[in-house]
Amino acid sequence: MQFMKGKIQKIKIISIAACSITVFLFFLFILILSNKKQKQPQLNSEKLILGFSQIGSESAWRTRNTDSIFEAAAENDIQILFDDAQQKQENQLKAIRSFIVYQVDVIAFVPIVEDGWDNVLQEAKDANIPVIVVDRKIKANQSLYAGFIGENGVEEGRRAARYLLNKCRNSEGPVNIFEITGTENSSIVEERASGFREIIGTDSKFRIIHSENGDFLRSRGREIGDMLLASNVLENGNTTNTIYYNKQKIDVIFSHNDSMTLGFLDSMEAHKINPKGYGTIIISIDAEQESIDALTNGKLNCVVECNPNHGQMLMQLVKQVAKGESIPRITYNYETVFTEDDNFSKYDPRGY
Ligand code: AHR
Numbered sequence: 001m002q003f004m005k006g007k008i009q010k011i012k013i014i015s016i017a018a019c020s021i022t023v024f025l026f027f028l029f030i031l032i033l034s035n036k037k038q039k040q041p042q043l044n045s046e047k048l049i050l051g052f053s054q055i056g057s058e059s060a061w062r063t064r065n066t067d068s069i070f071e072a073a074a075e076n077d078i079q080i081l082f083d084d085a086q087q088k089q090e091n092q093l094k095a096i097r098s099f100i101v102y103q104v105d106v107i108a109f110v111p112i113v114e115d116g117w118d119n120v121l122q123e124a125k126d127a128n129i130p131v132i133v134v135d136r137k138i139k140a141n142q143s144l145y146a147g148f149i150g151e152n153g154v155e156e157g158r159r160a161a162r163y164l165l166n167k168c169r170n171s172e173g174p175v176n177i178f179e180i181t182g183t184e185n186s187s188i189v190e191e192r193a194s195g196f197r198e199i200i201g202t203d204s205k206f207r208i209i210h211s212e213n214g215d216f217l218r219s220r221g222r223e224i225g226d227m228l229l230a231s232n233v234l235e236n237g238n239t240t241n242t243i244y245y246n247k248q249k250i251d252v253i254f255s256h257n258d259s260m261t262l263g264f265l266d267s268m269e270a271h272k273i274n275p276k277g278y279g280t281i282i283i284s285i286d287a288e289q290e291s292i293d294a295l296t297n298g299k300l301n302c303v304v305e306c307n308p309n310h311g312q313m314l315m316q317l318v319k320q321v322a323k324g325e326s327i328p329r330i331t332y333n334y335e336t337v338f339t340e341d342d343n344f345s346k347y348d349p350r351g352y
Contacts, residue, residue: 054084151188164200242279289352
């Protein structure tokens with residue numbers, strides 16, 4: 001009898017446990033379903049769908065780049081499945097994999113760094129989804145992606161250097177250059193740096209005394225300015241308008257983007273210092289409105305344009321690859337140079 005009672009008790013416990021597990025699994029299933037529903041974008045199967053992975057929003061340039069792509073997509077009746085990678089390659093890899101799962105028609109992405117894309121691109125290729133690389137280049141087998149659309153970073157670096165060569169044509173030298181670079185291992189930094197070095201290398205009076213990574217961020221530009229100004233105090237406590245790095249006078253600041261340049265100028269202004277006014281040559285890249293304003297207000301010498309308006313050209317390429325057509329390996333956007341010698345009244349508003 002006692003034995004039977006124990007057995008019934010055990011069966012009761014087991015069935016209560018089984019019941020609770022079933023209820024738990026049921027709610028878990030509902031939760032997963034509803035979660036999936038929330039994340040599932042409303043895709044319109046009538047339209048061409050472009051999965052687009054952007055690296056983030058580190059600068060006004062980047063924001064304009066994203067807007068240009070959205071505007072052009074709307075004008076071309078293309079639907080975008082968007083992901084902001086928050087400056088992390090791992091997020092971009094996840095996003096591209098999710099685009100493959102959603103079976104988008106075309107994938108476009110701005111690669112934050114050059115390496116590490118082969119596997120995910122092979123997955124896209126296996127799924128028959130063409131990929132277009134935007135803005136920054138990658139080191140990967142060319143058969144894995146359809147083509148590249150963006151700026152010519154080497155030419156941007158060359159343009160900055162050509163301006164400098166001309167500006168310093170009467171100086172005997174040495175000309176000490178302090179370079180502020182952006183995201184490490186990104187193609188754009190590598191290209192701008194190599195184009196710049198190619199041209200200044202033609203005259204031995206130019207010396208890059210230091211390169212500092214400013215991550216393309218305004219906050220870092222300001223920190224770098226503060227760091228340089230910390231050694232700018234004379235023995236009597238007064239600050240100077242000349243800036244130094246490791247006791248070497250800086251003649252030129254070559255900054256790889258406007259955000260860092262503007263951050264650097266923020267720092268100078270906060271310390272009531274105007275280096276350009278005292279002969280330091282300041283060269284920047286991007287041509288955001290704020291930096292063009294700084295140029296016209298006498299705070300910069302030269303701004304090399306990096307055109308963020310990739311949208312229209314990208315959409316044409318998207319339509320072509322979606323039809324199975326091949327596209328050029330490289331499509332460059334139009335870009336120019338703005339200098340202190342220009343007629344400023346001819347400048348159109350930049351729009352970013
Ligand atoms: O890749 C383009 C560069 O990235 C732009 O010069 C800069 O502003 C951005 O962060």
